[in-house]
Amino acid sequence: MTLFAYLVPDYKAVLVDNASRHTHNTSMSITVLLEKLKNAVEAEIIAQQADKANLKSLRAIWAERIRQIEDEQAVYRFETAKQVHPSLEDAPVVIDTGETEVPGEVIFALGYEVHVVTADLGESLGACQLLIDLTFILERLHQLLEEQIRSPRHFEMATAEAVFGLREIAGVAGSSDTVSLLRCMREESASVHERPNPEQRAAIQLSAEAPVLFVWGPPGTGKTTTLAWIAEACVRRGESVLLVSNTNVAVDRALTKLLDAVGTDGEWTRRIAQGAILRLGVSELPQLQPLLLGTHMEAHKVGSVTVDRESKGEHGSQRERRRLIEKAQLIACTLAKAATDPYLRERRFDVLLIDEGSMAPLPYVAALSALCRKRVVVGGDFRQLPPISLVQEEEEAQWLNTDIFQQAGVVAPDGMVRHRWNLVALAEQWRMRTPICELVNEPMYEGMLRTPEHLHGEPEECLYLVDTTPLRACSDRTGSYSHFNVASALVCVGLTQRLLTENPLLRVGIVTPYNAQASLIHAMLLDCDLAHEVRVATVHRFQGEERQAIIFDCVDAPPFGWVGQFLRGGSPAEESTRLLNVAVTRAQQQLYLVGDSGYLERKLPSQALLRYILQRIRNEGTVLDGSRLVGVAIDNQRAWRWVSEADFAQMLQQDLREAMRGRGSVTVMEPLLHRDDGEALAVLLLNLLRAGVEVNILHAESVGLHERATALHKAGARLTPLRLPQGRQEYQDWCVFIGRQAVWWGSVVMPYRGAAFLRVASRATMNELQFLRRPRSGA
Template identity: 30%
Template sequence: MNTVVSYIKEWQQALQSEIQFLKKFGSNKFLVSNGRLLSTDGSYSYYFETTTSLRIPVGSSVRLEWGSMSQQGRVLSSEGKGVILALEQSFGDLISEATLFHDPWELLDHLIERLDEIKKDKQKRLRVKKLMDPSMPANHPLEKIKSNVHELVLRSKYNPVTFVWGPPGTGKTYTLARTAANKYFQEKRVLILSHSNQAVDVLLGELTDFIQKKDRFREGDVLRYGFGTGERTDNRQAITTTELLQNQDPSLAEEKEKLLEDRKLVKQDIARSFSKRDTNQLLELETKIARVLEKIRQKEIEFVKDAYIVGVTLAKAASDPAIYEKTFDVVIIDEASMAYVPQAAFAAALGKRVIICGDFKQLPPIAASRDSLVTKWLREDIFHRAGVVDWVNDGRLHPHLFLLEEQRRMHPDISAFTNQYIYHSLVGDHESVRKSRNKIVESAPFPNRASILVDTSFTGAYCLTERTSQSRINIWQVLLSFHLIHESYLSGLRSIGYVTPYRAQAQLMELILEDLYQEQRLNADIIAATVHRFQGSERDVMIFDTVEGAPQSRAGMLLTGKDSERLINVAITRTKGKFIHVSNQAFIRRHVFQGKTLRQLVEHQVKQLQTVETKDIGKWIKHQHLKLQWMHARKLENVFQDIETARASIVISLPAHTRLSPEWLEKLNNREKIVKLTVISESEWMELRPDHRVAEGLSFPFIIVDQQFLWLGLPLEGTKEIQPPFVAARLDSEKVSEYLLSQFITRE
C-alpha cells in the first residue's frame, strides 16, 4: 500500500501548490457598492449591493478591498443582488464602492482532507490502487455480451474498475444512464459524479426518463443533490431536494420561501433608505433563515440516505459528509477526462465498483500553477495517469477499457477527419447519421455541403493582440463569422454555435450578437464561446474561427501546443450537420508544422474540395444584414457619403506606406469644421490637418465615423497581405466601434 500513500502525498503537494497559486493570482473579482455596517456583534456585518447575483456559497472565505485597506471575511448571505459579509475589523459605517474577492481554492482544501482520510482506510487505499494500476485480469464473461449497455453492466459487475472511452456522439449518456438504471433495478446504490452541474443534470435526466418509461420510478429513489442547472420538465418526476421537500414537507418549503421573500423586500428598503429598524429586521430574518435552512439540511441528509441513485458534482461530494461518509455499490464518473486525478481517486474510494467515463482526446483538466506536480497530476486525466492511453498509443485497447465505437452525431463528411486523424479509425459512423443530418446539410450557407473551409487568405492583416487580455482578435474573421450565423438563421437553422480558441474573439462576437442579433436570439439557440466552454455541447451548425493570421509571425500555442489536437477535436465534434471552418489557409501552411492537427485539418479540407476562397465571396453572401454590408473596396460612393454626413468625428487608421489618392485627401479635408479628425498612423499626415494623432502603426486600415459606422479594409491603399478581389465591410454598431477605439486610442 506504500505506492498509494506516495501517490496521495504527491497529490496533496500538487493541490497545495495550486492553492498557493490561486491565493496569489486566482481570485474571482466582483464589484460591490453602497456598503452599510449592520452589526458589530462579534464581527462586523456589512450589507452590499451587487450588479449581478453572485452565487457564492454561504460560509465561503472572501477578501474585501477598499482603497488601500484589505479585510478577510466570510459570506453570511448572497441571495439576489445583495450580499452580507462578516469582516474581522470595521471599515466604518458606509463604503461607497469596494472589490470583493472570492477564492475557489477552498474546494481543493476539502479534497486534501478527503485524501488524508483515504490514507487511514485500508479498503479505500485498495480501491485507489486498483484505479491507478488496473493490471488485474478482466473477469467479465465475454460470451454473455448482448449489447453495449449489457457489456458495461457485466464489466462493472465483475471488475473493480472500468474505463469507458466515449468519443463524441457515441451514446455515452445513453449507455451510462441505462447501466445505472440496471444497477437500480437490482437495488444497488449508485453515485453519479461529474465536474460540472450540467453533466450531472443531463445524465440524471436521461436516467429518470428511462426509469419512468419502464414504469419503475419511486419518488425519492433518484436524487439530484446540490445546485442543479437544469429545469424540471412537465412530465419528469421530482428528483431534486427542492422538489422532494415541496412534495414531502410543503410547510417547511413555504416557510423558507416566505422568509426569503421578506428578506428580499427588506434589502430593497435598505437599498432605498438605510434605517436602524430595517437593519435589525434583516439580522432577525437572517437568524430565522439560518434555523429553517438547518432543518432543511437535516431533511436533505435523510433524502441522501434513502436514495438509491444520487447525482452530485465532484466538488460537492468532497465537501459534504452526506456523500463522502457513505459507501456505494457503484460510482460512475462522467466527463472524467476533465477531472483532476486526485478527484477521480477520491471518487473511486467511495465505491465497491467504479466506472470512469470520458474522452481523453478532448480537453484535459484546467489548473493554473506551473508547478511540476500540478502539471503531472492536475493538468492530465486519469486515463493517461493510469496507463490506459499508453495501450491505445501502442495500437491496443487496455483490458479494462471499453470503447464506444459508433458515432451518431456528425454528418460523415465532418466525422471523416476526426475518425481518421483523431481516433485512428477506431470510431465509425452509424448508418443512420447521413440521412438524419441531410436537412441541415441542404440549408444555406453552402447548400448541400457539410464541411466547409472558408479561406481568409490574402484578405488583409487583421490579427491583433487585445490590449487588456493579451488574447488574440481578428475583426475581419469575426465579421465574416457573424455573416455565416446570419445566413444560417435566414435559412431556417436555429441551433448555431460559434467557437474560437481565444476568449477575446469570443467576447467580441458576443458583443456583436448582443448589439445586432438580440431579437433573433429570442427564438434561436445561438451561442458564442471559447472551445473550453463548449465541451459537452452540440449544435446543428458550428462555426470554428481560428483567428490566426498576419501580422502575427506565428500561430498561438492554443492551436499548436501540446493540447491543440484535443482543442480542435472538441471544436469539430460539437457539430451535427454543418461545420464551417473560418481560417487563413496561407498563414497556417506558412506557420504551422505538417504534423499538427490544425494543418492536417486544412490539408484534409482542401484535398476533399471543401474550400471556399475569397474570390467566391460574392457568390455565397446572398443576404446582406442591414447593419453589416460587404462591397467592392474600389466602389467608394457609400464611404464618401458617410464621411460627408459625419456629425462629430472621423477616426482613420493609415498603416505605414499608405499613399492616399487626391480623391481621399479631398473628401477628408472637406469635412465640416465641427467634425474632429483623428489619424492613427506612424506618419504625421499634415496634409489632412488632423485634430488628433495616435502615433501607432496598425497593420490594417479602417474608418470609424461618429463612433458608429465602421469601414473595414478602407482606404484600400493602406491594406497589406491582400489580393483581388478587394472587399470592404461596413458595420453599423456603436458598441463594436467603441470597443475598437478603446483598443487603439487611450482615453485621456
C-alpha cells in the same frame, strides 16, 4: 493488432487477457498522492486570486427571470459581456444591482450566459455586476483532501489507490447478474439505438465486478448512455451510487438518459417519488424536478430549493437534508457539489460513476473515489480536452492539467493507448455523418470508429471550405495575445445569416480557438439579433455539446509569420490536436472550415491535423468564396458599411465634425497619419483638440513617430504605445474610434472590392473593436 481489436474484443476475451496488464506508479503511497493533490489545489487558489483576468466581478448586460420556484425563489438568466467558463457553476454569487446586493448560486455558466438561483427580484434586471467567489469550491475541496490525509481510516483509500494505479487489481470473470443488461437488450425495443451494442454490453457486465473500469467514449458513441445503463444495473442490484460530472448540464444529461432507460416502470416511479434517486443542486429540466433535493424538502415542509448560508443553521432543515441524502440510493450532482456538500461528504457509496472523466481534475477524482467502497467507473475521451488550470509551476500544474486516463496509466505520455483488461472502447458513433467522422477517425482514433449506415441518409454535401484568401483578410492580436480577424468574423456572420435564411430551425454553432475572435463574433451577432439563435464560443467551452452545423473559424492569416499554437498540433497527445478534434466532432450534419487556405497550406507543419483536414475537405467537399459571405453580412446590417478610398476622407471628416459637437473622444492609429491624406486628418485632429475633444494616438512603441503625430502630441494629444506583434515591423491597422458614434477599421492588407475601410456604427461591435485594440498591461 488494431486498436479496435484489442480494446473491444469479444467480452470473454476482454476478461481473460491480463498478460499485458499495466501497473502505474505503484511505488507512491495514497497519502503522498493526496498531499500532492492538496498542494496543487492550494496553488490553484493562489493563482485564481492573483489572476487579473479572473471573473470575481462579471459585468451582466441584462437579466430575465426564466422560472419561479418555491419559497419566493427564482432562476435568472444573465447576458454577460464576456465569455464564462462552466467552472463557475455551484459557486456562490452576489448580484449587485447598484441599489442592493442579493446572494445566490450559479447553476449554469456557458458562453455568454449565467443562470443564477436567487430571491425573486421581478421579471427583469438591468445592467448589474455578478460578484462570484471563485475560490469557495476549491477551498472546500482543499479541506476535504486535508481531512482524508489526516483521517485516512474514515475513508475508502483502497478505492482511490486502485483508480490511480497505486495498487494492482486482478482481472475478473464478470457478473452473472445481468438483469439490467438483458432488460436493455429487449427485442421489442423500437430502435436499435435503444439497445446496447457489443462494446456497451461488455462495459455494463465488466462494471459489475471490476474495481476500476475505464470506458473510452469518443464523440457520439453513447458514453453517457452507457453510464446510465450501468447506473440502472447498480441500483437494481441494491447498490448505492454517486453519479458525478463536471457541469450541471452534463449531470442532467446523464439523469435524463437514466430515466429513459427505466422508462415507465411503475416500481421506479414509486421509488423516485420516495427519494431513491436524488439530484443535488438545481436543474432547469421539467422532467428532473421530481428528483431534486429541494423538491423533497419542500414536500416535507422543511426548506426551499436553495437554502442560503444563514438558514442552513436551522436544525429542521439540516436534519431533513441529511436524512434525504443518507437514504437516497443514487445521488447525482456536479464534482463541485459533491466536494462541497457537508452531508454528502459524510456518506459512503458502493459505486462512483464519473461522466466526462477526461475533463475531471485529479483532486476531485481522488477525493470522491475515497467516498466509495467497491467500484469506480470512469467514462470519457482522452483524445478530447483535458482539465485546465491557471497554475504555472510545473510540479503542481501536472496534477491539474492531466486527466485520470493518463495518470492511471491507461494512456502513455506520448498518447498511445496501453492494452488493459479494464478498458472498454466504444466504437459505434451516432452523432456525425460519415464524411465528418472520417476527418478524425484515422488520425485521432486509428480508424476504430464506425457509423451505422441506417443512421440517416448522407447529404449530398456536408464538408465545406470557406476560403478567405480572396479577402486578403488580416489577422491581429490583442494586448493579451489573443488573435482576432475582423474579415473572418464577418464571413462567419454572413454564413450564419445565409444558413438560417435557408433553414430557420437549423442549430448552428460557431467555434474558434481564440477568446478575442469569439467575443468579436458574438458582438456582431448581437447587433444582428442572432446571439440567442447561435452559440459562439471557444473550443474549450464547446466540449460536450453538438450542433447540426458547425462553423470553425481558424482566424490566423497574414501578416502572421506562423499559425498559432492552437492550430499546429499533429500528435493525438498534443492539446492543440485534441482541441481541433473537439471542434470538428461537434458537427452532426455540416462542417464549415473558415480560413485563408493559401496561408494555412504554406504555414502549417506537414504533420498538422488541420492540414490533413483542410486537404480532405478540399478534395471531398465544396469550396466557397468567403468574400461573397462578407457581402451577405454587410447587406444585412445597415450599421456596417464598406467604404472606398475615394469616399473615406469625406466620410471620416463628417464623423469627426460630429464628434467636435459632441465633445467626446477620438482615438486614431498613428499609421493613418502617414497616408497621403494624413495632413488633412492631422488638421482635423488639431481642430478637435482646440474644441476640447480628447485625442489619443496609438502608436507602435518600437517605431519612431511621424512628425504629424509629434506635432499633435505637442498640441495636447495623448500618446499610447502598443507593442508590435513578434515579427511585425509596423501596425497594419488603420483604425479610428470616434466616441460612441462610429469605428473605422481598415488595413493596408484588407481591400475588399475596392474598399479600404469598414465603418461600424452598431453598439456591440463598436464596443468590442475598441476593447480589442485597447492597450493592456505589458502590451
